[in-house]
Amino acid sequence: xxxxxxxxxxxxxxxxxxxxxxxxxxxxxxxxxxxxxxxxxxxxxxxxxxxxxxxxxxxxxxxxxxxxxxxxxxxxxxxxxxxxxxxxxxxxxxxxxxxxxxxxxxxxxxxxxxxxxxxxxxxxxxxxxxxxxxxxxxxxxxxxxxxxxxxxxxxxxxxxxxxxxxxxxxxxxxxxxxxxxxxxxxxxxxxxxxxxxxxxxxxxxxxxxxxxxxxxxxxxxxxxxxxxxxxxxxxxxxxxxxxxxxxxxxxxxxxxxxxxxxxxxxxxxxxxxxxxxxxxxxxxxxxxxxxxxxxxxxxxxxxxxxxxxxxxxxxxxxxxxxxxxxxxxxxxxxxxxxxxxxxxxxxxxxxxxxxxxxxxxxxxxxxxxxxxxxxxxxxxxxxxxxxxxxxxxxxxxxxxxxxxxxxxxxxxxxxxxxxxxxxxxxxxxxxxxxxxxxxxxxxxxxxxxxxxxxxxxxxxxxxxxxxxxxxxxxxxxxxxxxxxxxxxxxxxxxxxxxxxxxxxxxxxxxx
Amino acid sequence: xxxxxxxxxxxxxxxxxxxxxxxxxxxxxxxxxxxxxxxxxxxxxxxxxxxxxxxxxxxxxxxxxxxxxxxxxxxxxxxxx
Numbered sequence: 001x002x003x004x005x006x007x008x009x010x011x012x013x014x015x016x017x018x019x020x021x022x023x024x025x026x027x028x029x030x031x032x033x034x035x036x037x038x039x040x041x042x043x044x045x046x047x048x049x050x051x052x053x054x055x056x057x058x059x060x061x062x063x064x065x066x067x068x069x070x071x072x073x074x075x076x077x078x079x080x081x082x083x084x085x086x087x088x089x090x091x092x093x094x095x096x097x098x099x100x101x102x103x104x105x106x107x108x109x110x111x112x113x114x115x116x117x118x119x120x121x122x123x124x125x126x127x128x129x130x131x132x133x134x135x136x137x138x139x140x141x142x143x144x145x146x147x148x149x150x151x152x153x154x155x156x157x158x159x160x161x162x163x164x165x166x167x168x169x170x171x172x173x174x175x176x177x178x179x180x181x182x183x184x185x186x187x188x189x190x191x192x193x194x195x196x197x198x199x200x201x202x203x204x205x206x207x208x209x210x211x212x213x214x215x216x217x218x219x220x221x222x223x224x225x226x227x228x229x230x231x232x233x234x235x236x237x238x239x240x241x242x243x244x245x246x247x248x249x250x251x252x253x254x255x256x257x258x259x260x261x262x263x264x265x266x267x268x269x270x271x272x273x274x275x276x277x278x279x280x281x282x283x284x285x286x287x288x289x290x291x292x293x294x295x296x297x298x299x300x301x302x303x304x305x306x307x308x309x310x311x312x313x314x315x316x317x318x319x320x321x322x323x324x325x326x327x328x329x330x331x332x333x334x335x336x337x338x339x340x341x342x343x344x345x346x347x348x349x350x351x352x353x354x355x356x357x358x359x360x361x362x363x364x365x366x367x368x369x370x371x372x373x374x375x376x377x378x379x380x381x382x383x384x385x386x387x388x389x390x391x392x393x394x395x396x397x398x399x400x401x402x403x404x405x406x407x408x409x410x411x412x413x414x415x416x417x418x419x420x421x422x423x424x425x426x427x428x429x430x431x432x433x434x435x436x437x438x439x440x441x442x443x444x445x446x447x448x449x450x451x452x453x454x455x456x457x458x459x460x461x462x463x464x465x466x467x468x469x470x471x472x473x474x475x476x477x478x479x480x481x482x483x484x485x486x487x488x489x490x491x492x493x494x495x496x497x498x499x500x501x502x503x504x505x506x507x508x509x510x511x
Numbered sequence: 512x513x514x515x516x517x518x519x520x521x522x523x524x525x526x527x528x529x530x531x532x533x534x535x536x537x538x539x540x541x542x543x544x545x546x547x548x549x550x551x552x553x554x555x556x557x558x559x560x561x562x563x564x565x566x567x568x569x570x571x572x573x574x575x576x577x578x579x580x581x582x583x584x585x586x587x588x589x590x591x592x
Binding site (some may be wrong): 141142145146176280296299301302303309312327 | 550557558571574
């Protein structure tokens, strides 16, 4: 079974699970979910790799018991330190050793070395390691800080770590908010199950109809960018923005919808991020669970360290209250964004594209804010005008797209060449003169893509005014059925399926 | 220190940190009510409150505090009477 929620076999597996889930005694539902999660992990990847999440669950179980079982501050710190070391160590070893080796080799070759100094390793990386490691780390730290209840049952800890809908691509869970509900009895609730299934259908629409089409254009240009200069790079990058968004947020719709059918509510990961008016807001609306995690477990603890507090005091003395405070935050943010970037993968294209570039945006935005304010006063522009907000949304989308060039390109150097070509070559006439249809989607396919994106836009706008499913629920029965069946048939007819009905792999499961 | 007194002092701290003399905090005030109270300013605010009252919030309290009322509860439990 391929590791994809859109594969035919997975849907059969899921249908069977759902049926059994509501037939067995309510008290055993969580045990059943654990079995299902283990089966899912064994069936979708290299079976032996399940030892990693099992070991991580054991570490969490042991550490939490130790932390909660003693008042001795030293013992507690030791247990926390050991768990963090083991969990982060495994993640770093599996995902980042080669990054270090490649970087050292690159530096050596700049310095004139003829051969590679170090050779890289080949590891099989367990599915979902970045996601379950973060969910577990947060849980242990919360127990240490006294805000999460320690779980005394190993198998329950394992279910929290390995819950199959969330293990491939998140959301990153928070035990203190999401944990306990896994073990509660969940009686069958028609409305919740229907809502969950509807959300899954919407997720399939995003991934199979939109993302897969965008993927074709993106691959054409990005796999051979010298043949597609200038405007083609712009159009492919915008397509990539929509590919990544519909793929990742669509997979979240499937994960959250599926969980809802089990009676489990997971945290939202997206809130129409492309409507954001600035970069900070964008990161509060895109991959929300990662942002929250980074804030609570990296950014805040870092700013609360003695070193940073002292630095803050020193800088405030030197540069005054405001500037000093700003500089301390910028430094902490640099570390934060580096971590966010590297979480996505050990490669400079990630460190720049989803990390340091965004740090640069936010810092320059802060530093230039007084200048912008003056400009607007001079030009008599109302800072609250709707037009300006529209401009801000477009500007933010543009900035985010520059980051996506790095994110998608084969390497940071390729991204740089692509951006140079995008700016230097002016060939919009060729693009709109028919070139756009040479990128893998013919006229009909392009129309389907455009219409589907329009549907997405309309639904996203409606979502700004409250939950769309509840509004559809209030419509007469005929309208309701017509809407959902139309969407379902739209997906069945126009969804793009790969050779074994599983082409729609989630981009984020690689992380 | 009475609860009223804690809130009076908190008002001063908030006005100073957010550079806005019009701020008046109440039990139910949250980060959503004050425009500049984002995740960056949260830590600065915490540090300023700690300095003013001569106390320390734990990391758990820093991330789980829901509103100013809870902040006042923690302050009062730590500075005693």
